[in-house]
Amino acid sequence: MATVLASSSPAEGWEEKVKAKRKQQQESIPQEWVISQIKTTPNVLDIPATCGLMTARELEITGTDDVSVVLENLSRGAWSSFEVTTAFCKRAVIAHQLTNCLTEIFVKEALERATELDDHLKRTGKVVGPLHGLPISLKDQYRIKGLEATMGYVSWIGQLAKDDAATVKLLIQNGAVLYVKTNVPQTLMWGETLNNVFGRTLNPHNTAFTSGGSTGGEGALIALHGSVLGVGTDVAGSIRIPSHYNGIYGFKPSSQRVPTYGMVNALEGQDVVPTVAGPLSASISGLKAFMHTILSSRPWTVDPNVIRKPWDSDAYALKEHGDGQGLCFGVIWDDGHLKPHPPINRALQMAKLALEKAGHTVIDWVPLHHRELNANARSIFLSDGAEDYRSAITPSGEPMITSMRPGADPADVPVFRQPRKPLSAFELWQLHKERRELRHAYFEHWNTTASVTGTGRPVDALIAPVMPYTSVPHGSTGPATYTLVFSTLDCPSLVFPVTKVDPVADSRAPPHEFRGADDEALYNLYNPGVMSGMPVGLQLVAQRNEEEALLAMGAIMDSALKKL
C-alpha cells in the first residue's frame, strides 16, 4: 500500500492522528480478505482473479460490466444483494490493497443493508427502487450519517456526519447499498490523488502511474471491478480524468441537475463554476442507471439548487437530434495550445471512423477561446489566495502538498497550483462577467455550425481529448485544460474508453512547432514504451442541460466503437 507523505514541518500531533486513522481503516478490513503475498508487477488488474480470495461466482458477479445486467439479476432474485455486496466488498478490499483507493470501509453495515433488501424482495416480491441491492461506491466527499468525510484533511478526522448528503439520500431511497468511500487529493483541486491522511492512490494498469484525480479512488476501484458504479464530483475534470486514466466510463452533468447539497467540498461558496456530481462506471449502462434514477426522483426536493427538470425520455430518444439518425459530430483534434500525444490522436481517429461507419458525419471543430475560458476559471478558483485550503489544513498543522511528484522539493510548485494574490469581491465579479461573455461567444459559435453540418442543426456533440496524454508517472499531471473548458461552459461531458497505448501504432511524432514551454515539456513527456498499455478515453460533449441526449449519443458512440 502506498504511504507517501508530503515533506513536512509538523505541528504536534498530526502524524499521530493519521496513524490512528490508518489503524482504524486497517481494522475495518476483514482479516480473511487480506492478500498474503502481493505480486510486484506494475499491472495489478489480474490479481483479484488470481489471488485466490474470490470464488468463481464472485468473479462472475464482479466481472459483469453491464450495470443493467447486474440490476436485472438483482431484481429478479437471480443474485441476492447479500452475495453481490459480499463480492464487491471483497473485491474492493483487494483493490484497496493493490492501489490504496479507499477511505471509509463499512462492510458490516453494507451486508446488513443487503440482507434487509433481500428480505424485502422476498417478502413483497417488489424491489425498493431501480437500484435495488446494488453496491455503489462514493467519493469521500459524500457525507453518510455517522461516518467521517475527511476529504483527506487531518483536521477533519473524527467529525462524524450528522446527516446523509442529498444524493446519498436518493441512492438509499432507490435501493442502493453503500459499502466504501474512495480517496481524493488534498484540496481536491488536482488531477492526481494524494493526501496526508490516506496517502496516494495508484493506477492499477501501472502502479507507477497516477490514477488521476480528484475522483482517483473511484477510478482505480472501478478499473479493478471493486465497484461497478461509483459517484464522484467534477469542477475541472475530476470525474473525467480518472475515467480516462483508468479505462472506465464517466459522466459530468451540467450544473444543477444532480444534488450536491450536504457534501464536504473545496472552495465552498465558489458557486459560479460549480462543482457537479456524477457517476463513474464499468459500463455506459451504469451512467444511465444513475442519471435516470436520480433525475426520476425529484432531486430538487432534497437540494433546492437542482433545477426542476425531470428525466426527459424524448431527449433520450434524441427527438431534437434527428432521432439519432445521421448525427453530425465535431472533433477537437488539438486545442491549439497543448498538442495531444499520438495515442490520443489515434483514439480520435478511431472514434471518427466508427461514427462514419455507423452512418454519421464527423467534421473538424474550430476551438474558440479555449485559452481564455481556462484562464478565467483558474483565476476564479485561485481568487481566494488559497485561503480555503489554508483554513482546512491550519487547525491540524499538516503540511500543504505542493507537488504530487514523489520526493519533490516543496518549493517546486507546478504553475497551475501557484497561489495568487487574493482578489476582492468586485474583482471576482469582473471574472464572472468575463465568463458570461466567453460562454455566450462559444455557444454562438456552436449554434452557427448549423450552416455546415448538413443536418440543419448545430453540431450534435463534440468529441475531444480528456487530457492531451494518458495517465502519466506520479506527479506529472498538468493543468486539465481539455476538461476545464467544458466546466467553464457548463456543458455535460461523457468519457468513454477507446483503446490502449500501442507502442508500435503510437510511435513518437516528430517535433512540431511548440506553442510554449508547456507544450514542449508535454511533447517530451511522451514515451511509448513506458506508457504502453495505458488506457485512452475521450470526451463526448453536448450543450448545457442535454444530459439525456448525451447519454443516448454516448451509447451510439460506444456501440459504434465496439463494432470497429
Add this chain to the structure above:
Amino acid sequence: MATVLASSSPAEGWEEKVKAKRKQQQESIPQEWVISQIKTTPNVLDIPATCGLMTARELEITGTDDVSVVLENLSRGAWSSFEVTTAFCKRAVIAHQLTNCLTEIFVKEALERATELDDHLKRTGKVVGPLHGLPISLKDQYRIKGLEATMGYVSWIGQLAKDDAATVKLLIQNGAVLYVKTNVPQTLMWGETLNNVFGRTLNPHNTAFTSGGSTGGEGALIALHGSVLGVGTDVAGSIRIPSHYNGIYGFKPSSQRVPTYGMVNALEGQDVVPTVAGPLSASISGLKAFMHTILSSRPWTVDPNVIRKPWDSDAYALKEHGDGQGLCFGVIWDDGHLKPHPPINRALQMAKLALEKAGHTVIDWVPLHHRELNANARSIFLSDGAEDYRSAITPSGEPMITSMRPGADPADVPVFRQPRKPLSAFELWQLHKERRELRHAYFEHWNTTASVTGTGRPVDALIAPVMPYTSVPHGSTGPATYTLVFSTLDCPSLVFPVTKVDPVADSRAPPHEFRGADDEALYNLYNPGVMSGMPVGLQLVAQRNEEEALLAMGAIMDSALKKL
C-alpha cells in the same frame, strides 16, 4: 415633469450632457402630442382620457387591459398594428408628461415596424408570432440596436447599442413592436425611481408619491395604460414593488428562465443572487403571454445561462397541484420584523376569503430565517464596497444620489444604502455558502408542510405582502425585505392588485410592541388620509422553477378576487 436632481459637486460638463440628452428626448416627442395644460391634481389617471388628445377608438384600444384580447384583435386584423401602436405611443407620451416615466422614445421606428407587420399579415394571412403587432415597453436596461441604454448614468449617454439584448431578439422574432424604454433609479438598487439623467418618476395615483423602483417607469406607464405589457428586471423586488405601488400585475421568474444576456445592469458579475427578467402588465393574461412566448422560443439559444426547460403545459394545468382543485395556500401575515400597515393586512384577509370561497384552503405560514436571508443578500450586494456604482459615475463626475427624499441632506443616507467595507473573494464565498444553507432550511421547512395541508402536498403557494406599506411619499421607501427574501431563495413571485387604501376600513391600528426602530418608524409612516386610494398588491410565491404553475395559480387567485 419632475426634474429633481441630487445636490452635486459637479465636474465640468455633466449637467450639459444631461441638458442635451433631455433636449433630445423632448424632440423625440411628436409636437402634436404635447398636452397644452396639465391639471395639477395629485391623481392623474384620468388625464389621458380627458386631455383631448386621444380618439375614442384609441381610448378603447389602450383601455383594454386583457392582453389576450388585444392580441386576438391584432391577429385577426380587427385592429391594425399601426393603429394600436399609434394609440399606445400617444398614450405613453401623455403618461410621460404626467409622471416622467420614459427614457428613449422612438415613435417613428415603431410605426414603421407596425406597418411592416400589418403588410405581412395582409400579404400572408399569417402572424409573425404570438405577439404579432403588440407594442411592448422595455425597462431602460434592455439594449436595442442603435439606441442608448444609459440606465440613468451620465457616463453612458451617447453609447449606442451594437446589438439587441437576447430578450429583445425573442420579442421581435415573435412579432412585438418596440416603442419606448422606461425610467430607473441611479444604480438600480433602489425601490424608487430617480436619476441624474432623466429625473424622477411619479406615481400616477398620487404624483407626490413614488412609482417604486427599479422598474418604476414601467409601473407608472402601465398604470396610465401607456403600455399594456412591459418588461422589467428584479434582483430584490424591482418588478414587484412598482407593480404593487401602481396597482398592476408583475411577474418575477426564478433565475435562468428568461434571458438576461445583453442588458446593461448594476453589480454585473454578481451572479449568485441573480437579476431576473420578467413582465409587468395591465392584466394577468399579459404575464402569461410574455412567459409562454419566451419559454416557447428556445430562449437558451440566445442566452446560454437560460436552462433548457421549455414551457410546460402540464405544469400550467397544475398536474402536480391536484389539477388546481382544493389547493392549500400559506399566508405570511407578518415577517416578524416589519409589521405591515392596515391596508396590506386587509388585502391578505381579502385574498384568504376569496380563495376559501373558491374551495381552497388557506393556512398561516411560519416565516423562517427571513431576517437572515435578507441580511445575506444585502451583504452580497454591498460586498464590492460600492465599487460598481463608483465605476459608473466617476467618468462623468455626476453626483451619487444618496437619498431619494426631495431636498435631503446628502449625508442622510438610509441604512440599507450605506456602503460597507469591501469584502475579499473568500469572504464573499462564505456568504454564498451561508445562502445555500439558508435556502436548504427554507425549502425543507416548506416541504414538511405536506403533513398539515390536508392535500398530501406541501403548501402549493405562499401569499405575502410585497412591501409592508403601499406607495409612500417620495424618498420614504425602505428596504424591500418582503420581496428580497424570495430573490435570495430564487422563488418565482407573481404580484396581483387586490384593493386600494380606504381610510375608513384601514384606520390606524393601535401601536404594537415594536421590534426595532425601523418597525416603529414604519408604524408612524402610516397615514390613512394621505395614503387614501393608493393601490395594494400582494405576492403569490411558488417553489423554484414553478413559473407555469404560479401563472395558473395566479389566474385562480385573480378570478377568485374578482368574484368577491
